Amino acid sequence: MTLPRRAHPRPLDLKTGRVDLTHGGGGRAMAQLVEELFIKGFDNEALNQRNDQAAFDVPAGRMVMTTDGYVISPLFFPGGDIGSLAVHGTVNDVAMAGAVPLSLSAGFIIEEGFPLADLKRIVDSMAKASRDAGVPVVTGDTKVVEKGKGDGIFITTAGIGMVPAGVVISGDRAKPGDAILISGTMGDHGVAVMSQRESLGFETAILSDSAALHTMVAEMVAAVPGIHVLRDPTRGGLAATLNEIASQSGVGMLMEEALVPVKPEVRGACELLGLDPLYVANEGKLICICPEADAETLLAVMRAHPLGVDAARIGACRADTHHFVQMKTAMGGMRVVDWLAGEQLPRIC
Amino acid sequence: MKYIDEFRDGQVAQSMAKAIAAEADPAGSYHIMEFCGGHTHAISRYGLEDLLPANVRMIHGPGCPVCVLPIGRIDAAIWLARQDGVTLCTYGDMLRVPGSKRLSLLKAKAEGCDIRMVYSTLDALKLAQSMPERQVVFFAIGFETTTPPTAVAIKQAQALGLKNFSVFCNHVLTPSAITQILDSPEVRELGTVKLDAFIGPAHVSTIIGSRPYEYFAEEYQRPVVIAGFEPLDVLQAVRMLIRQINQGRFEVENEFSRAVTRDGNEKAKSLVAEMFELRRVFEWRGLGLVPYSALRLKEAYAAWDAERRWDVPQDSPPDNKACECGAILRGVKRPMDCKLFGTICTPENPMGSCMVSAEGACAAHWTYGRFRDAEPGMPQGPEPEEEETE
């Protein structure tokens, strides 16, 4: 007599269950977690092969690869969660080379005792973000660490993408005279996350800007293949990212504070928190540095895209042996916009 | 946030700059000390020096609580953190201030001391409630603004009967510091440091009011304008001070009347008076031993005083020899006069306290103003008129 064979007699208790060490142990419990949560959630051809690696064909040409760890706290914040962030962040890192993202991998490090319901919520959000972006999660890994050895859940995603022929976008290509554009308001993500942290206890209507920028980038690259630099101002915000580019490219920059769009409620929250919006993280914005002649075209392309309606030109690159990023302040004085110096900011990405 | 924008209007700033230029006598010079780190930060952050004529020089004062705490007190905090069962709570900036032997609270934390960064005294109080088995010590620093919150926390601890909460009190007083500067040999006898006028503190004055400044405006014949921390507040204060100097007046004027009254906040003042008493003398970085310039808890509150609960060392080790923080805090030197500035000492690796807090003169100049040193063509403040002693 043969009974119909079910791999797992009882389905995962997604309402009240918790992750325990067996879920990372390589046994049946782990197989069940992978099956019922990850494969079901991400559902795509490569992943469904259930191998330890994904096999797929890639077009010929120049490929980019990136990886990023996500350790954000809190895990859920207004406008997103660690799952959507882990997709958007890595898709954007691929896109900032002007590349078309092809696929992602995802590694989960989960702390023993983590509620399965939260895990499902994160995986579902991640799956949705990946579907919306059209970039599948094709392979993954799960580890469970003992209670106290992690903070809920950490996710690492890697991504690959193909760069269209003739496109060379890199942080070391900014030239004196180039225009500096940004795709929208600064500081939304960081403020949204920080407003959620209890010790700062204040409520705002600010949503994280977490979004995948690759479709906008594709349109920008199609319009102006000669873009010099693209980068998303995440940790350290606009200030840190401009400084990175300035030192990579060996140029100085001059920007104007009054030209940098910041939402009034973000400005207000920053005021309360003693932060400068220029240093607050973004997860759905990009900086574009291009020849002055292409600036207007690119601004128009960005503004026509839903993720770039507030795009603005904020300044220009210039020759400067010190590689200073300088800013004319809203008051009309001049200052340096420096790197962030070891500030004790909470984990926001 | 219309409220903020009102005080950051670029066009208003430009017209104020014109008014200042028109009123400043080109034949004279104006040396204005902004006492508070909050003003120092606003001046650097908004590049306000560029809006002032060359003969109006801003001198950064000692009103940065992190900057004025001497090494001995940092060492004492580290000592406290090392005691058995102690959890030390501190504001973030204090973590990085170098103590002696190249130690800091941050390094002590890495070595295993239980040191927590908090945003308020109440965070520390909550921590004490949640960890009854630990002794939670709050590293209290700051001028008159931060004293009332410390007092409130102790009141609450008293009401809750909390036996595991105490305060390492380092609260200091603004007026005595200003007097000390005006009495310093550089200002009084040698005349090497010119100080014509003061911008008075914003937040501190909301508590103590404008009355305490009346004494030294009169006695030392120095005009004072109490001003808010917004850039337009600072410009307006400069304009009012120039006018007083031109007219030979030395009064206390209040630009920050939207928050400051002559008598300040009576309730806060009486709470502080109830719980704290003057220390006979307290060491300040840069200013040395300043009589009656700091507070400690009264005997009745001894149970919450970390200095009574533990035998906290009272040493006063000398500053790093090359660090000029002391002279900078007295207005005698400027950050770029320090050999370590920007070479060995940066905000990532501070050698002195002035490079730690965003309100410190060195940190502000490095973070916002260092392009002025790099490009000779850019507008620069006038050189100090005379050779410094020291």
Ligand code: SF4
């Ligand atoms: S630059 Fe550093 S070492 Fe020099 S005075 Fe400033 S804080 Fe002290």
